[in-house]
Amino acid sequence: MPLNPERASCHPASADRALVRGLLRWLANNARPFPWRTAPPGRRDPYVVLVSEVMLQQTQASRVAVLLPRFLDRFPSIEALAAASEDEVLALWSGLGYYRRARMLHAAARACLVQYEGRIPTDPEALQGLPGIGRYTGGAIASLAFGLPEPLVDGNVARVLLRLEGRPGVAGSPEVTRWSWKRAAELVQAAPNSAPAFNEALMELGATICTPAPRAPQCDVCPLRAGCKARQTGQSVSIPAPQPSKSLRRIYATTIVLVLSGNRTVIEQRPARGLWASLWQAPTLEHERRHCTKQEAAAALHLEAGSLHPGPAYTHRTTHREICFQVWKARVRPGHLAACLRTVVRADQLGDFGLSSAQRRILDSVLG
DNA sequence: AAGCCGGGGCT
DNA sequence: AGCCCAGGCTT
Numbered sequence: 290m291p292l293n294p295e296r297a298s299c300h301p302a303s304a305d306r307a308l309v310r311g312l313l314r315w316l317a318n319n320a321r322p323f324p325w326r327t328a329p330p331g332r333r334d335p336y337v338v339l340v341s342e343v344m345l346q347q348t349q350a351s352r353v354a355v356l357l358p359r360f361l362d363r364f365p366s367i368e369a370l371a372a373a374s375e376d377e378v379l380a381l382w383s384g385l386g387y388y389r390r391a392r393m394l395h396a397a398a399r400a401c402l403v404q405y406e407g408r409i410p411t412d413p414e415a416l417q418g419l420p421g422i423g424r425y426t427g428g429a430i431a432s433l434a435f436g437l438p439e440p441l442v443d444g445n446v447a448r449v450l451l452r453l454e455g456r457p458g459v460a461g462s463p464e465v466t467r468w469s470w471k472r473a474a475e476l477v478q479a480a481p482n483s484a485p486a487f488n489e490a491l492m493e494l495g496a497t498i499c500t501p502a503p504r505a506p507q508c509d510v511c512p513l514r515a516g517c518k519a520r521q522t523g524q525s526v527s528i529p530a531p532q533p534s535k536s537l538r539r540i541y542a543t544t545i546v547l548v549l550s551g552n553r554t555v556i557e558q559r560p561a562r563g564l565w566a567s568l569w570q571a572p573t574l575e576h577e578r579r580h581c582t583k584q585e586a587a588a589a590l591h592l593e594a595g596s597l598h599p600g601p602a603y604t605h606r607t608t609h610r611e612i613c614f615q616v617w618k619a620r621v622r623p624g625h626l627a628a629c630l631r632t633v634v635r636a637d638q639l640g641d642f643g644l645s646s647a648q649r650r651i652l653d654s655v656l657g
Numbered sequence: 658a659a660g661c662c663g664g665g666g667c668t
Numbered sequence: 669a670g671c672c673c674a675g676g677c678t679t
Binding site: 348384500503504535563565605606607610647 | 660661662664665667668
């Protein structure tokens, strides 16, 4: 008689408790110091947990470690964030990518003011009702800030759990997601009082020891190596299976950096939807198949073709786009600017605007 | 269920 | 240079 798969994956609570204990011992000596880890897990400032966890979505911790302090310095409280303009929030998010997160975080701060008297709710259901907060981020706030025994599963946790179990599956697939949350909930139930530290330990182990391909996991120093099925069967590297590759779209972008007296330049705002939505940039023309010609670029800005001088060229890659930038540079007098080019800023004011990394790099290189 | 949204680090 | 990682929302 075949085993019921649900029964076959059942774990004795005593084994789960031992696993939790092992991880907690390991975390005590191996947690990396990060700006959002200023208090023990379960007793952190909910606002700092909210901001850092939204930043950490799809973003490496080392990157967040650099940019979080600047953000918290400017917006030290949920009231300060709610009172800010969206433009300024985007400026402080510049360089982090996935800029919709910044808008939703801003909206979440305002929602907390309106609905919860400026407090961040403790209930996971209420948390998930806030913009930009899903199952993972809601669990992280409930657990790491409020100390509740809530499970949480991010990419690191899913990978660790899959390898422990020797369970194949494609990262991020619905089936893997379902199973990971169920397993994480079982483990949290095995030691509800230690849930926050346990959650953090699982994520930290995944980030530093049980690393994703192509980095080889450091199984020889893993606190869970004795009970890891993937290690026993030599499958650590092949679990989880890679996601099917996505198609890459190429875009040809022609950017014209206008230089005015006093080291000033002209910027424009991108459309509210799509790539780099609502962010600022030097005037840019985008095409599907080729760069526009020097004449086309000059005509679009009502300049003489002779006033354009070649600048740097480089390719900017994102997950599913390749943007080939061709840069032109033109010195112009303020009185000769076309009407559509009305936002003139000093080079040293560009930090006050939300710019993509690509535009930041272009403007920095041309304006010095 | 599938597609959209950046950026940086690894080998 | 090429390949990889990862939440939440929208459609």
